[in-house]
Amino acid sequence: MSDELDDFTANLNSGQEDIPKPLGAPQPKMTPEQAAQLQAAMQMKAKFDATPLKFDDLKGKVDLKYYGHAGFKIHFLDEKQEHRNIYIDVWSDNKDCPEADKKNPPNDVDLALVTCGQLDHSMHAPFLMMASKKENRQIVCTSEVGLFFEMFRKMPPTLFAKMQPGGTKDFGYCKVTMVHAEFPSTCNGPEGINFPGGIGCGYVVTIPHHNISIYHAGNTNLFSDMKIIDDLYKPDIAILPIGDLMGMGPREAAYAVKHFLPTPKKIIPMMFGTFEVLTGTPEEFEKQCQ
Numbered sequence: 001m002s003d004e005l006d007d008f009t010a011n012l013n014s015g016q017e018d019i020p021k022p023l024g025a026p027q028p029k030m031t032p033e034q035a036a037q038l039q040a041a042m043q044m045k046a047k048f049d050a051t052p053l054k055f056d057d058l059k060g061k062v063d064l065k066y067y068g069h070a071g072f073k074i075h076f077l078d079e080k081q082e083h084r085n086i087y088i089d090v091w092s093d094n095k096d097c098p099e100a101d102k103k104n105p106p107n108d109v110d111l112a113l114v115t116c117g118q119l120d121h122s123m124h125a126p127f128l129m130m131a132s133k134k135e136n137r138q139i140v141c142t143s144e145v146g147l148f149f150e151m152f153r154k155m156p157p158t159l160f161a162k163m164q165p166g167g168t169k170d171f172g173y174c175k176v177t178m179v180h181a182e183f184p185s186t187c188n189g190p191e192g193i194n195f196p197g198g199i200g201c202g203y204v205v206t207i208p209h210h211n212i213s214i215y216h217a218g219n220t221n222l223f224s225d226m227k228i229i230d231d232l233y234k235p236d237i238a239i240l241p242i243g244d245l246m247g248m249g250p251r252e253a254a255y256a257v258k259h260f261l262p263t264p265k266k267i268i269p270m271m272f273g274t275f276e277v278l279t280g281t282p283e284e285f286e287k288q289c290q
Contacts, residue, residue, distance in 0.1 A: 045130070048107065053133045055083045055108050061210050064237070068096025069274045070121055070219060072239065073106070078173035079209050086174065086205060087128060088113040088216050089121040094274050105131045111161075113176065113205075114141040115218030117148060117187035117197025120274075126153050140169070140176055144198030148187040165201050177204040179229050182221035183247060204233040212236050215264070219271060222252040226260035238264040241271035242285045243278030250280045254288030 056065065056075060065073040071090035078084050085108045092102050105124075109132035112125040125139050126149060138161045139146065146160040161169055161176075168177040178201045185197030202218040215235035217226075229235070238261050241247040248256070257267055267289075272280045 048131050051104070051107060053107060055085070062207060062212050064214075064268070066096070066270075067092065067098070067101065068094040070115070070216075070241070070271050071097065072216065072270075074205055074207075074214060075108075076207060076210055082173075083108065084110050084173045085134075086111045086113065086176075088203065088205075089115055089218070090128065091120045091124055093124075094120070096274070107131045107133045109137050110134050110173075111137070111171065111176070112139045113203050113216070114139060114145055115181065115202060115216070116183060116185035116200040117145045117195075118185070118219070119188050121219065122187070125149075126155060129155070129159050140178075140203070142178075142185065142198040142201060144196060145185065145187060148189070148195055148197060152187075152189055165199070173207070173209070175206040175208070177206070177233060178202075179204055179215075179233075180223070180225055181218040182223045183219045202229075204229065204235060206233065215239065215261075217241065219247045222248050222256055224260060226256050230261050230263050234263050235261075236264060237266045237268065239268045239270055242269040242280040242282070243272040243274070244280040245277045247271060248280075250285035250288045253280075253285055257289055 058075065058077065062074065062076040067073065067090045069091055072088045074086040076084055087109055092105065105127060109128045112128045114122045114125050116122065122145060129137055129139060138159055139149065140161045140163065142164060143162040146162040149155045150157060163169060163178045165178050165180045168175055181200045181202045183200035185200045187195045187197040189195045200218055200220065202220060203216050204213055206213045213233050213235045215229060215233065215238045217238065217240050219241055240253045240256060242250050242253045253269065269282050269285050272278050272282065
């Protein structure tokens with residue numbers, strides 16, 4: 001998927017801005033590579049347009065689907081019995097992403113939440129927007145990450161719900177609160193140049209119709225203000241990184257559970273085993289929680 005997205009992005013970045021040209025001036029010609037990229041993008045769009053809107057079957061009132069690494073999908077029926085689908089940090093190139101979703105990306109996206117600008121958290125959010133058939137789909141992210149997408153992915157501002165930690169946006173079927181995380185945010189730009197992406201964040205997704213709140217911590221270190229998140233938002237489920245090196249390991253995540261997050265009824269580990277350096281395991285996390 002990443003190769004296709006790169007081609008799609010290259011096409012969008014190939015100088016198609018609406019820049020006035022003098023009357024009679026020769027129109028610039030596309031290079032063979034740009035023409036091939038344009039054709040590939042058009043074929044991809046045609047494929048998406050021809051694919052009917054598809055929803056995963058619900059097994060409960062609110063379902064969670066794991067996409068590997070930090071990626072999750074929250075799906076449920078709203079008050080009007082409409083399917084709602086919230087994706088968080090989906091990066092389909094990781095080894096644990098379901099193969100079916102690598103070949104046929106989901107087209108039911110209402111919201112794509114991005115916790116930081118790093119590629120393993122953000123790179124497929126624009127792709128989800130392109131594939132989705134939901135009319136009011138949006139990416140939820142910091143202002144800095146949103147601006148990066150607008151500038152370098154040529155995405156319209158209407159596709160973003162930009163926020164900063166502490167802010168809450170009510171989408172009707174859910175409320176999304178951006179919360180603090182101890183992690184930088186860096187956007188990988190053209191020619192390998194990195195751009196500041198503000199600060200990393202986590203999210204609390206509250207679904208009033210089903211009386212449930214889910215805390216996705218993002219890629220973060222342990223910090224004591226997790227207790228404030230617990231006190232304010234009373235999450236029923238907490239999703240925490242345990243891989244170590246690039247964020248919390250099993251010991252730190254277990255400390256968070258014991259001392260700062262007493263409310264959640266379920267704790268879900270994430271960001272382990274994707275790369276060799278992410279050595280934390282669910283077994284060690286469970287042991288540390290005892």
